[in-house]
Amino acid sequence: MSVQVSIDFAPTESTIHYLLNWAQTSGLKNYILYLLRLVDHPDVLEAQVKKLADWDRRGFHTWGQIADDVSRAFKEGQLLSKPSKDRLKEIFINNQNDSCARKHALAIWISSPSEGDLPTLQTILSKDEIYDRVLMAKATYRDLSIVDQLIDKIKNNDSTYWWQATRYMWHDKFEQIFEDHMLTINDDNYWMLFEIFEKFSIEKAETLLEKHWDKLNQYNIFIQLALLVGTDKLCSLVHNSIQERNLQEVFKYFNHHWGFKTEGRKGIYRDQQILAIKPYIQYFDDLAKMNLYQICLKNGWKNFAQEIIEPLIADDSQYSLKISTKRLSEELQEGKIIWSDRWLHDCVDQGWSIVEAFEVLISWLDTNYCDLAVDIVVSNLEYTGLRQHFLRLNDLCEIKGVNQHIQEILERTYWAIYLRTIE
Numbered sequence: 001m002s003v004q005v006s007i008d009f010a011p012t013e014s015t016i017h018y019l020l021n022w023a024q025t026s027g028l029k030n031y032i033l034y035l036l037r038l039v040d041h042p043d044v045l046e047a048q049v050k051k052l053a054d055w056d057r058r059g060f061h062t063w064g065q066i067a068d069d070v071s072r073a074f075k076e077g078q079l080l081s082k083p084s085k086d087r088l089k090e091i092f093i094n095n096q097n098d099s100c101a102r103k104h105a106l107a108i109w110i111s112s113p114s115e116g117d118l119p120t121l122q123t124i125l126s127k128d129e130i131y132d133r134v135l136m137a138k139a140t141y142r143d144l145s146i147v148d149q150l151i152d153k154i155k156n157n158d159s160t161y162w163w164q165a166t167r168y169m170w171h172d173k174f175e176q177i178f179e180d181h182m183l184t185i186n187d188d189n190y191w192m193l194f195e196i197f198e199k200f201s202i203e204k205a206e207t208l209l210e211k212h213w214d215k216l217n218q219y220n221i222f223i224q225l226a227l228l229v230g231t232d233k234l235c236s237l238v239h240n241s242i243q244e245r246n247l248q249e250v251f252k253y254f255n256h257h258w259g260f261k262t263e264g265r266k267g268i269y270r271d272q273q274i275l276a277i278k279p280y281i282q283y284f285d286d287l288a289k290m291n292l293y294q295i296c297l298k299n300g301w302k303n304f305a306q307e308i309i310e311p312l313i314a315d316d317s318q319y320s321l322k323i324s325t326k327r328l329s330e331e332l333q334e335g336k337i338i339w340s341d342r343w344l345h346d347c348v349d350q351g352w353s354i355v356e357a358f359e360v361l362i363s364w365l366d367t368n369y370c371d372l373a374v375d376i377v378v379s380n381l382e383y384t385g386l387r388q389h390f391l392r393l394n395d396l397c398e399i400k401g402v403n404q405h406i407q408e409i410l411e412r413t414y415w416a417i418y419l420r421t422i423e
Helices: 013-025 029-035 042-057 067-075 082-093 099-110 117-121 131-140 144-156 159-167 172-182 193-197 202-211 220-229 232-241 271-283 286-298 302-312 326-334 340-349 354-367 371-384 387-400 404-420
Strands: none
Touching: 013 029, 013 042, 029 042, 042 082, 042 099, 067 099, 082 099, 099 131, 117 131, 131 144, 131 159, 144 159, 144 172, 159 172, 159 193, 172 193, 172 202, 193 220, 202 220, 202 232, 220 232, 220 271, 232 271, 271 286, 271 302, 286 302, 326 340, 326 354, 326 371, 340 354, 340 371, 354 371, 354 387, 371 387, 371 404, 387 404
16 A cells, blocks of 8 residues: 555555545545545555546646645655556556546656656657657656757747757757747737746846847836846946836836745846846835845845835825734734644745744734744744744743643744754
8 A cells, every 4th residue: 555645644455445446436535535636646646636636628727736735745745656667657658548638647647756856858740649748747847858859849849838948958949039029029928938038147138128229128028137137238228218118007016026035046146136136116016015025035135126116106005114013913803723823934035034033923923922822933933933032922921821721832832943953
């Protein structure tokens, strides 16, 4: 038996087969398979493949289902077991099987990559009806032997689809064909433009934009791209090109192209980019300003954020530039911890220092002191806090009053933090 799940316990073999049999004989099939979606078991995954294939044949949208869950588990260090990988491989490697089932088995299989996968993909011939899926899968494994095939696909098929293969691998030959593609891009068909430009050196990107600027500058999308490249020469070209334009329109949706919080994207990571954008921040909407504020925090440009961006966000804006304790107070009022145990982690993830976030947290506890409020605070400290934070918490509790429950919480937290940290 091989059962591996992302939940607290694994169902037994008999339970799995009972549920799968029940799924076949009841009207609850989709609900049962949804319940089992995180179960790593060959029979479960084969049933998932059959369900997705059935939906696909009936024209239902199935993109990403199950494969996304497997991919997330993989990123958290959980690999599909060998029996599960082997069962999926049996399904997609056999060209006598239904093509819908094969492509979904392949999608789940590659979502948990392992050593030795690529040779399996290389056994599937180009005449196979799922070969396009296999070709994109090879790209995710960085198989440079397929570069010429990808270039042929980009030139002669749906290039907007095939350019996404460059997310996983890059080759000089892609640069050679991108210039022609770039000249077909406008404000309505620019998908992948920003991601592809991040593959180029800054010097190459500047040269390419400058060379065709007379044609490209009429499109807002290239104005934005030039500022994200951010060289002095491109900033000058932008300045001269937008004198008579509606700048709110020019920078509309700009923040959608930054790659902020997008896996695999560089986004805004150089101070030269921030300086290039600086004269135009006033024309961004509040959400874009807030996103830029967070980017600055994460990159250590806090002074820029507070001095340049903060004065441009209206006091009545729905976007707060301060650390918010709203979620903590809401769950305190509801009487249970749901998401508030990640509050400290999320503050740090947004770019605030743990020192700043903890000060807000301890101040919130001071105002809302009770058993549950202490529980909320320690649920954050157990996994993220330092010894100095525990000492501050302990001091506050002694001042406010310690009952038996809080004493037990403090003892548990002491050991959790002191065993995990050195200082």
